[in-house]
Amino acid sequence: MAQDLFETHYFWKTAPVEAFSAFVKTEDYLKLSRRTTSREKEDETSRPLRDSSAQVYIHMFSRFARWMARENLDVFSITAAHLRAFLEYRESEEGKPPRALTSSIRVRYLRMLERVFAHLQLQPNPARHAAFDVYRTPAAGRDKPKAVLSPAQHAEFMRALPSAPPLVEEDMDNPSWKRRRDRAMLAMMLGAGLKVSEVIGIRTASVGVMDTTGSIPVTITPRSVGGSAKHHETQLRPFAAREVTAWIAERKMRNIPGELLFPASLQGGLLNKATVYRYVKETLARAGIDVHRKGGRTLRNSFAVRELESGGSVELVGQFLGHKKRKSTEKYLLQKPGTTLPD
Structure with missing residues (x-):
């Protein structure tokens, strides 16, 4: 049967395994898994999926299709709740006792199904939403857990920023300028997901213009972190933007020399990392x-989870964070705010 025949909704609904078997071998399937940036060529081609890999995915999707048939569902009626139920389902194979899916297999299922639903243009994508309720059990005796703030803790953190009086032009010598700098710096770390090394080295020119949503683009360059990061752009979200824009205006008014957005003194200079951690x-x-962890990484983790829960794709959030590999971002799909997860 011709491949394009399986691109119709009818065949995805009535013959899902056959439809997926055709889809998984197409360039579209590869494109949906490819991370694309403005610096990549639009006509770039990926290596074809190996036949052995395609067969593994077909086997996985067949298991999902059997479960859908058992529940009288089809790909167009699936919800995030259905996917969570599927991931908990234990199917016996060839007389073997039923076993629960491991965390890594659950992630593979969600990645695969996210592509299917994206291809079918189902919004919201149920696989993306289901991912937030999938948990990984930490291995005993390994890896310190990473911390992520809950939405309520986000608000508490912003309310607890260093207390500082408003800027008064007649009182430019008041040392309270440092507290206003610190408020903006901490707000940027939580609101844009910057590492400590990135926030102390960011330049004034790296902060863009606020868009219609209230977000501000922030560019991270290798130069700002001593060449140890890739060039990427993130977004400073509206809840943190006011602190940063107020500091930018004050910094300009004070005519502080140099390019650093958050200088150590009124003469410029780089802040110490240990100071920011404190x-x-x-x-x-x-x-x-x-x-468990009380440093900048907790703020960055919180930004990542918040962006994913707000509907950002793994690829987009990975770009915000400057990740080189998708799996570095995927681990946040297994994280619930207010909990911990192994690094």
Whole structure:
């Protein structure tokens, strides 16, 4: 049967395994898994999926199709709740006792199904939403857990930013400028997902113009972190933008020399990383937030999970974070705010 025949909704509904078997061998399937940036060529081609890999995916989808038939469902009626139920389903194979799916297999299923639903243009994508309720069990005796703030803790953190009086032009010598700088810096870390090394080295020119949603593009360059990061762009979200724009205006008014957005002194200079870690720890303490890790990484983790839960794709959030590999971002799909997960 011709491949394009299986591109119709009718065949995805009535013959899902055959439809998927045709789809998994197409360039469209590869494109949906490919991370594309503005610096990549639009006509770039990927290596064809190996036949052995395609057969593995077909086997996996067949299992999903059997479950759908058992539940009287089809690909167009699937919800995130259905997918969570499927991932908990234990199917016996060839007389073997039923076994639960491992965390890594669950992730593979969700990645595969996310592509299917994206191809069928189903919005919201149920596989993406189901991912937030999939949990990984930490291996005993390995890896310290990473912390992620809940939405309520986000708000508490912002309320606990260093207290600072408003800027008064007649009182430019008041040392309270440092606290306003620190408020903006901490807000940017939580609101844009910057690492400590990135936020202390970011340049004023790296902050763009606010868009109609209230977000501000922020560019991270290798130069700003001593060549140890890839060039990428993130978004400073509206809840944190006011602190940053206020500081940018004050910095300009003070005519601070150099390019650093958050200088160590009024003469410029780079802040010490340990100082920033201390600021984060102190703010978490003022907010009454007790997490295993009290450094900048917790704020970055929280940004990543918040973006994914807001509907951002793994590829997009990976670009915001400057990740080189998709799997670095996928681990956040297994994270629930207010909990911990192994690094």
